[in-house]
Amino acid sequence: MPHLLDTAAAGFDQQFRSLLSAKREDAEDVGAAVDNIIADVRDRGDAALIELTARYDGLDVTPQTLRIPPEEIAAAAATVSADDRAALTLAASRVRAYHARQMPRDESFTDPEGATLGWRWTPVDAAGLYVPGGQASYPSSVLMNAVPARVAGVGRLVVCVPAPGGQLNPLVLAACQIAGVDEVYRIGGAQAIAALAYGTATVPAVDKITGPGNAYVAAAKARVFGRVGIDMIAGPSEVVIIADGTANPEWLALDLLAQAEHDADAQSILLTPDAEFARSVAAEVDRLLPGLPRAAIAGASWRDHGAIVVTRDLAEAAELSNRLAPEHLEICTDDPDAVAARIRHAGAIFLGGWTPEAAGDYVSGPNHVLPTARSARFSSGLSVMDFLKRTTISRLTPAALAAIGPAAVRLAEAEGLGAHARSVAARIAQHAGQGARS
Template sequence: MPVTLNTADPDFERGFAAMLSAKREDAADVGQAVAAIIADVRARGDAALVELTNRFDRNDLSADGLRFSAADIDAACAQVPAEDRAALELAAARIRAYHDRQLPQDAEWTDETGATLGWRWTPVSAAGLYVPGGQASYPSSVLMNAIPARAAGVERLAVCVPTPGGEINPLVLLACRIAGVDEIWRIGGAQAIAALAYGTESIRPVDKITGPGNAYVAAAKRQVFGRVGIDSIAGPSEVLIIAAGAQNPDWLALDLLAQAEHDADAQAILITPDQALAQAVAAAVERILPTLPRAAIAGASWRDHGTIILTRDLSEAAALSDRIAPEHLELCVDDPQALAAQVRHAGAIFLGAWTPEAAGDYVSGPNHVLPTARSARFSSGLSVMDFVKRSTVSQLSPGALSAIGPAAVRLALSEGLSAHARSIEARLETLNRGS
């Protein structure tokens, strides 16, 4: 049974705070092991990749087998059933349509002093995408990472995916092809992140690395941050459902379980002012849980992290949701738009009972790479913005420099930076001599 809290209880705050601060993930300290792997790849390049892949993935690659050939990819794609291919293509088209709208606009204007100001956006040149191997090798994640990069205009897109024992999910390779990935490498773990960041004889370095991974991958991304850009470090996934009114308890239970089946560390939370609904959903979870192929995982998640919170009303539910800042927020209420207007911190918001979060995981269009572990307080899901960067642009006329230069001189001198001041003064003197 999950924890049940009630905001009317006198010690609600204590229970809620305990839930908020509970650590769902046992982050092994793999920093030193990862630093050694990165140093090895930097020092020995491809030879290190071959050796590490042999050791960690029990996969005997020579250096020229590091990369999937076009023929490898063709053969894998040919295995994919037509219905799976069609589903991937529908998903890709919808994700592309959504992300194409995110391309930011350049700006330029001239102000009252004659200064022309603005900014320009340009794509990152090369991006690397990490795709986990084995059970968590999700073709949908390939689409969600690669398509925003392509929409941004990234020229070169390299994927690293471990192939433990030589195994690869053909749908992953097909997703790479549909999304327009340029290179696919049979490498995983920290060594893949090192290769993408620093390059080897075979793999040219990239400028930005995205994609989920295990503790080694996460630690490696943290260590190469600065050398390259990275996306956020993903933690265990979570859903928060706010429900009220005439809801189908089975739908809500399935939505909670869809989150719970990801991972024993995943978290599913129901907040409702309706005690009868809470009980019906809890009962539906218990009834459905044993019927799931992943019952063990989903059951552990629901038992250890599942939470039901009873509130006085929906406004209180929205306020609690903001304190949790959930990755996924479902609003299964009569007027979801009105409730959404009260919410400030959430990675993705799903409005109404016909919008199960699982649809958003695959085909709705918005990205499913979202801020976890309360980081929706300060960060956003993956988007085109992760693959572009902005250059500010300024051009002062002589008149603009006359108007604003003296203030800059004053501030530079107050900061003890006299060459800054003189670089402006030299120009102002020329202007003054001219007038």
């Protein structure tokens, strides 16, 4: 795909559709393997976890060492530099403050008929957070998952993280400590998801599982959904940037490359009405790419999935962005609010040149777990709501039931549900009888 597209050029619509529909994930068939792992953990519990951990992570564990003891977490966290710890603490505190504002309110009101109606929010009893091992073992992800759960009031917060060859990332353990995680287990892959969903003698089951993972983890989450709640099945990360000629080409090139360095399947797209600016950003990408530590990954992503699109105007750029429904949307224009007002679908919006997406990935406060693959059309990023559920509450007085109940009887009879109708009618009859006697 050419990097520079123009909406006025012949064939643009077809090129754009290929950006929309490009299959950016390996359809690796892991289903059967994952089914076997889940069945094994359900049947044999800890014994299966121990065998699978030896096989996949090259690590010998016992029921006594599956859980990482608090002293080991504290010792690992103590090796983290003071600056790194301060950065994690700042991030946790800003994420906490933002998510505290998300807490929904309970409601109760009495209507003119005398029905008292409302709802109440309660946290899930226990949540499990999956943290990948190896290169994708990100302490920032621990914070983005654990802090909202804690804010929501989840009683028991569990982390599973693989320790291949015994190795654990001290920053991950420090993040667990800072976020107030209750239990950490050195278990990874589909076996960790199975343990969290079904429980074993050592790992008690949870009610909700969140967190990123590889294809095995994603397939396992999809399979245990229903037994427990899950957050979402995240695809490769993506950014759209809408910019005009007032933006800084170097900064935007770095933002495009920051997305691209996540993963060769990541996608970075710039939409701008300024053809000259488009060429400047393309040149900056070419200049900066070779100097990056992850140049190979970022280069592959940019080559295969990146694009710079010259649009008629900013309105057209906003409309193309709505079709992409991106996970991340940066708006770097003279008047970003005017463009933002045209946006209907995006996981997160970053306004103005001084709001790089990377700040949001770590310290701004909003969550970095966001809907990918155009799912921002119908879903939202992770929030306290993922760890809460709503119970509706109703209480009718005899008079309220007498006022609205006859309609329920009527509809129940129309739907052929006789016991429904009689359960309401019997009460109305009693109330009418009481009224006659009084």
